[in-house]
Amino acid sequence: MLYKINYLWRVFATGLSFATFGIGGLILSLLVFPVLGVFNRDPFVRKRKARYLIHKCWYVFIRFMQALGIFTFDLEQAKKQLKGVKGKIIIANHPSLIDVVALISLIPNADCVVKQGIWNNFFLKRVVRVADFVNNDQDVNKLIQNCNKSLQEGYNLVIFPEGTRTVPNKPIKLQRGAANIAIRCHKNLLPVIIDCDPTTLTKQEKWYQIPPRKAQFSMRVVEEIDITPFVHNEKNESIAARRLTEHIKTVFLEELAHNEILRKRD
Template identity: 80%
Template sequence: MLHRLNYIWRVFATGLSFTTFGLGGLFLSLFVFPVIKVFNPDPDIRKRKARYLVHRSWRFFISFMQSLGIFSFDLEAARKELQGVEGKVIIANHPTLIDVVALISLIPRADCVVKQGLWNNFFLKRVVRVADFINNDQDVNKLIESCKKTLEEGYNLVVFPEGTRTVPNQPLKLQRGAANIAIRCQQKLLPVIIDCNPTTLTKQEKWYQIPSRRAKFSMRVVQEINITPFLQMDKSESIAARRLTEHIKTVFTEEILKNETN
């Protein structure tokens, strides 16, 4: 009986969380960001303050979800490692819907390559636009220039090489976007491994299809990937990006297997 009541509560709490997230984004868009815009005419200052506000808001949201008993978050070790980083390309695997929220909640100076859908989302479109996150639906040369600019400004660029959420129990399928950014911006990659056990909020599941017990969500930072060997191996940037993508896949696969065996 208690197990059943706990399950019903977690379904309700999950719905409450996503409602809160959407309304929170709308509140920031309608009442907070306009104030920031009025008092900060300089677009760079406005962007910096908006991004920090997103970071703090999403950190609150993660704490809110944990307090409701939906997730048990193990993020402190990753938080300490990511707290002071600047100008890094941070890549992560993508098992759940909340990965980007959890990751940016750990990084005070974060930028993110986001899909076009978020730019049209009723609740979040003003958030990603005022924060000036990078839209992935643009000419590749403009995309690379935007990435290079944000890295030079000291922001950390969050990229999910899969491009969409992982399909459970299937081999990883990576796109070359992250590798292209690293190669053409000549930046090392800092991998973050995300684990969620049991799986929940995957691409194949509705928000209310929750596991029978509370999920444990964890992150850990692993060794940086140096791109120099890939640049030296071949003068062609496209071939270097292809080989780097394969290496990223190997790193992710091996590290995810470590999580499963621990």
């Protein structure tokens, strides 16, 4: 009986979280950001404050979900590792719908490469546009130029090399976008490993298809990937990006396997 009550509560709490996130996005879009624009005419200042506000709101939202009992978040290690990070390309695996929210909740000066679906989402489109996140649906050269500009301004660029959420029990498939940006912007990559056990809010699941128990969500930063060997050892940027993408996949697989070993020990 207690198990059933807990399960039904978590279904309700998950729906409540989705509703809260959507309504929160509308409040930011329709009430908060217009006021922010009135008092901050400088586009650079407005963008910086909008991104910081998103960071704070998403931090509160993460704590809200934990208080509801949907997740247990272990983010303190990653928070310390990401403190003071500036002008980095931060890459992460993508097991869950909330990955970007959790990651940006730890990074005050975050930019993000956003897919077109989010750019046109009713609840989020004004949020990502006021924050001036990078839209991935544009000419490659323009995309690289915008990413490089953001990095030069000191923002940390968050990218998920998979491009979409991982399908559980399927091999990881990476796109070359993150590697291309790193090679052409001459920036190293800072990998973040995200673990969610049991899996939930994956690409194949509806919001109400929750796991039998509360999910444990954690992040940790691993060793920075130096792009220099890939640039110097290859004849052109395309080959360098392909080799770098293969290396990123190896790093992800090794670190995820390490997570699995630790989980079995526990």
